[in-house]
Amino acid sequence: MLAQLLQFLLAGLTVGAIYALVALGFAIIHNASHVINFAQGEFVMIGGMATVSLANSGLPLPLAIPIAVLAAAAVGVVLEKFAVEPARGASVVTLIIITIGASILLRGLATLVWDKKLHALPPFSGDQPIELAGATILPQSLWVLGVTLGIVLLLGWFFGRTLTGKAMLATAHNPLAAQLCGVNVRFVLMLSFGLSAALGAIAGILIAPITLTSWDVGVMLGLKGFAAAILGGLGSGTGAVVGGILLGIAESLGAGYISSAYKDAMAFVIILAVLFFMPSGLFGSKSAERV
Amino acid sequence: MLEVGTLTSHYGRIQALKGLDLTVREGELVALVGANGAGKTTLLRTLSGVQPASGGSIVFDGADITHERADRRVKRGIVQVPEGRQVFGPLSVEDNLRLGGYTRPRDEGDAELERVYSMFPALKERRRQAAGTLSGGQQQMLAMGRALMARPRLLLLDEPSMGLAPRLVEEIYAKVRALKQARTTIFLVDQNARAALSVADRGYVLETGRIVLAGAGRELLGNEQVKAAYLGL
């Protein structure tokens, strides 16, 4: 009984950590630009697919992974520079539509550069399950949890302790005042897209050995990350992490105790419920418009 | 130090600045007064580069900066305390100040911070507090302190006394006088024409995007037109 619950919780925590990383990407870009970047899931896909193809071409994982992350970050910066930046001053709805267009384009490009097949990435350190109080956990899950924890701590340090991080927060809160402080807000925007893309890519790489990856893996993961971000309160870093973990656990418990058929519906239910009853989420500020 | 020539600026098709000429010399305190909607804020925004100039020129220290990016102008030393303070509410007082020094070398930060705290001791007591929880007067001090962190060569002040009780207006103006004493070059905009012109070496009067009067601060205070329109006499 308890072992089974623990098993579900561990599974939920693992996938929740992935959602949290994707949600953090949504939060960072939303803070910088008020845009909900619906191409966020594509960064997840690029991370996984690029790592797979680099690894298949003979590159060892410790080399393939950073290259894939950097490639995704570069795509993020390009997206900002050539799709979002030229539309500066357009309405937020227009910008959101641009990101949807970008996501379709990126998926199309992925089928050209790579293919439409499912791909597996070898686990980072074997696939021998580890016993834990009657439940088991895959070594890859430990990687997911460990790396996510590390990233959350790193982001906490970056936004809480460095002047560049604080300049990003300041820009989110009041871009005019940030400019008057000498912050280059265009640079902040680019940095936000690059950082979000890197986070998404890392999520995609970490999860690839567990769930496989493909050209369209970003659609569902992007949606889940979005649900997590909404649940936590769009724009809140803490909210993104808590929202991700809660969504992962809710899905896992729902699949375990009710039916796995409804697993993916959980995200939709959460999006709708939050939008109806609690538009600013768990950690969001009062008005949904504000960052 | 600052030379503005036939400067124009538009909001869409509305022309807010209709060809301004003005100068600010090193060490001077120049005041700009004018009614609500005259274009004072627009002028300061255009000087800071957060509002585009549609024509004319802005020359600072001999360099044409009419179309330069806002952050580069801050690096040159043109620093603005915007209308309505615009502090970073969720961030602490100290973070607000440190962000003011964003363009300065990192190792100067601590010394600069102490200098600002000695000028505004109330900020030091509240250094860990979120800026949004400060009173209006304290937020104005914070906005000024934040600008000073950038070591301005030309300080632009937009309505520093707006919405403050008379005692606080006096306090803010005492700081402005102290800055002037320390040879900071200041361009001061205020609807409170009496306060602004009293501390100014020179002044300009702006009316619907045009300069209509210029002269020494005291001279303008005694001007009949100014008295009637802006001093309520």
Ligand SMILES: Nc1ncnc2c1ncn2[C@@H]1O[C@H](COP(=O)(O)OP(=O)(O)O)[C@@H](O)[C@H]1O
């Ligand atoms: N963001 C804006 N969009 C359109 N018009 C504006 C905007 N800001 C100011 N204006 C107009 O420009 C003129 C000058 O405004 P402003 O510079 O704020 O004056 P002041 O600071 O002297 O009160 C006014 O007529 C005002 O209505």
Ligand SMILES: [Mg+2]
């Ligand atoms: Mg104004």
